[in-house]
Amino acid sequence: MINIDELKKKIIYRSTYRGTKEMDKLLGAFVKKYINDLSNYDLVKLEKLLDIDDSNLYNFLNGLETDFVIEQNNVTNLFKNFKYIKK
Numbered sequence: 001m002i003n004i005d006e007l008k009k010k011i012i013y014r015s016t017y018r019g020t021k022e023m024d025k026l027l028g029a030f031v032k033k034y035i036n037d038l039s040n041y042d043l044v045k046l047e048k049l050l051d052i053d054d055s056n057l058y059n060f061l062n063g064l065e066t067d068f069v070i071e072q073n074n075v076t077n078l079f080k081n082f083k084y085i086k087k
Contacts, residue, residue: 007043008035014050023054026061026084034078045075 015031018024027050038046048071049057056066061080070076 002040002044004040004043007047011035011043011047011050014047018054020054023057025086026082027057029084030079030082033082038075042073042075045071045073049075049079 012028012031012035015027016024018027031046035043035046052060052070056068056070057079058064059066060070060076061082
């Protein structure tokens with residue numbers, strides 16, 4: 001069985017330490033907004049989304065071509081429609 005609190009901690013960490021400052025901010029803001037509203041199933045999907053490299057995530061978010069097909073699900077739809085507002 002999945003420990004949801006541990007999974008959330010892992011997701012938060014992985015979303016804010018990506019390697020590029022821009023994706024750290026973007027994914028960090030996305031996760032912060034949605035992490036407590038997602039089902040356990042969606043949290044697992046979010047963890048899988050974070051496995052995708054920054055370049056493909058950026059392209060997916062901006063409607064550009066990716067190196068592979070990114071699964072369509074609740075999390076990817078939320079991400080695709082997420083509007084990051086710089087603070």
